[in-house]
Amino acid sequence: MSNGKDTATLYKEYVQALQEVADIKYAVAVLQWDQETYMPAGGADKRGRQIATLSEIAHDRFTSPAIGDLLAELGRRHDLTGEQRKNIELSLYDYSQQTRLPSAFVRQMSETVSRSFHNWIEARKANDFHIFRDVLGELVELKKQEAELLGYTGHPYNALLNQYERGATTDLLDNIFGKLQPELKAILDQLGTASQVDDSLVKQHFPASEQWEFGMDLLGKMGYDFNHGRQDRAEHPFTINFCSKDVRITTRIDEHDLGNMTWSTIHELGHALYEQGLPDEQYGLPLGEYASLSIHESQSRLWENNVGRSIYWCRHFLPLLQRYFPAQLGNATPETLYRAINKVSPSLIRTEADELTYHFHVIIRYELEKALINSDISVKDIPAFWNEHYRLYLGIAVPDDRQGCLQDVHWSHGSFGYFPTYSLGSLYAAQFYAFAGKDIPNLDYQLEGGQFATLKDWLRKKIHTHGRMYTSEELCREICGEGLNIQYFMQYAYAKYRYIYSL
Incomplete structure (x- = not known):
């Protein structure tokens, strides 16, 4: 097994093996990025084959008996450093999970996902769920098989949740959402008694070219490293990385809504800041990967909401916005912009939802996915389930599929179990920001002055640099001295929206 090799030699072999697997996976990621940005539609079939072949090769390499033997031997060694031991521990866990999935299954999943993505694009263009329905049905059946192959305790959806948020269960989420919903309803009821905020300021005509230029300017000023990243346009915004030195993002533009972009x-x-902050020396190893999807979402929601929707952000960026859009925003004040971008109102599109009603979008998707994976509903029932729950939870009528159950890219990627991490991420974000x-003196005024580096450095030190060293809850306890506590989010929300709505 070890052939008398010392630990240093074995660990070096482990690093080389995992980095070669990572090379293949990131080659797949490049193909996927191209598929969603620049690839001509006619290339879909062969691209699906290419991605499936490389995905199968990466899976076969990682789950080979040789890797298993190497991990087992290193797991028995007592002279590893703390970081080395954590990498081996996490790789053993990953190996135990991945060896439960046959190579043929991995290939079938990859091929189905590629077909599914293009069917989703066509369904959105035609505004017709039926175009997407059959291949989505295939995907759902594959995800059910995957849950059985991975194994679970309790609800089959737990196996899928665990892939994005290790240790997450339906019981845990039911408990969190059960506490969150009445708190959100209470504040929404209060806001419902106040005069509605006017958001017409950001609903004017904003030419796409000027929006694009402003967005690029914005990214640079807020700390995005363009030497190790780029931005492009896509049907649904996403971030993808090929290493911490090559992290790419996409956006989309609505000329009649500045907020969308x-x-x-x-x-x-x-x-992207999270991915760019992961330790480059751990490339291909667990400690070079993000902690969990909820921690990843905590970073995006913290910058989007706690920073980007603050009065301090408005004070800093309004002059820049006025240079790009003098006719539309020339008479705006930081206060009018702040109110406009924080209007609370039930809406159809999750990515455009305010911070409060946003969680109901997530809960609807969570309940729908849970029912699908448990075979309580079938794929053909999705539009009706969706539309009914938007009526029940948000009091709005869904006019069509594009603005309803076709709005998210996630299912076309096979990402069942992902959506709950958005809400968890928002809750962690409020706690981390608090x-x-x-820790940072006068943080709000630093942001007002455009000094975003101090906060970025704090996040690098507290979160990014650790990779997968900690689970979400462990990391939260390291930073805050306690686990996830929804009261940080509620206190933030009450203070912010009582002011905005003059309660």
Whole structure:
């Protein structure tokens, strides 16, 4: 097994093996990035084959008996450093998970996802869920198989949740959402008695070219490293990385809504700053990867909302906005902009939702996915389930599929179990931001002055540099001295929206 090799030699072999697997996976990621940005539609079939082949190769390499033997031997060694031991521990866990998935299954999933993405694009263009329905049905059946292959305790959805948020269960989420919903309803009821905020300021005509230029300017000023990243346009904004030195984001532009581009760009910036802050020396190893999806979302939501929707952000960026859009925003004040970008009102589109009603968008998707994976509903029932729950939870009628169940890219990627991390991320974000404010003197006024580097450095030190060293809750306890506590979010929300709505 070890052939008498010392630990240093074995660990070096481990690093080389995992980095070669990472090379293949990131080659797949480049193909996926191209697929969602520049690839001509006619290349879809062969691109799906290419991605599937490389995904299968990466899976076969990582789950090979040789890797298993190497990990087992290193797991028995007592002379590893703390970081080395954590890498081996996490790789053993990953190996135990991945060896449960046959190579043929991995290839089938990859091929189905590629077809699914292009069907989703066509369905959105045609505004017709039926175009997406059959391939989505195939994906759902594959995700059910995946849950059985991975194994679970309790609800089958737990197996899928665990891939994005290790240790997450439906019981845990039901408990969190059960506490969050009545608190949100209470504040929404209060806001409902106040005069509604006017958001017409950001709903004027903003030419796409000027929006794009402003977005690029915004990214640079808020700390995005263009030497190790770029931005492009896509149907649905996303962040993708090929290493910490090559992290790419996308955005989309609505000429009649400045907020669509601006805050989706800031959201993706938060993801990108996390990826750019991961330790490069751990490339391909667990400690070079993000902690969890909820921690990833905490970074995007912190920059998007706690920073990007603050009065301090408005004070700093309004002069820049007025240079790009003098006719539309020339008479605006930081206060009018602040109110406009924080209007609370039930809406159709999750990515454009305010901070409070946003969680209901997530809860609807969580309940729908949970029912699908448990076979309580079928894929053909999705539009009806969706529309009914938007009526029940948000009191709005869904006019069509594009603004309803076709709005998110996640299902076309096979990402079932992802959506709950958005709400968890918002809750972690508020908690982390509260503690950043305790550690950084005059944080709000630093942001007002455009000094974003201090907060970025704090996040690098507290979160980014650790990779997967800690679980979400462990990391939260390291930073805050306690686990996730929704009261940080509620206190932030009450203070902010009582002021905005003059309660």
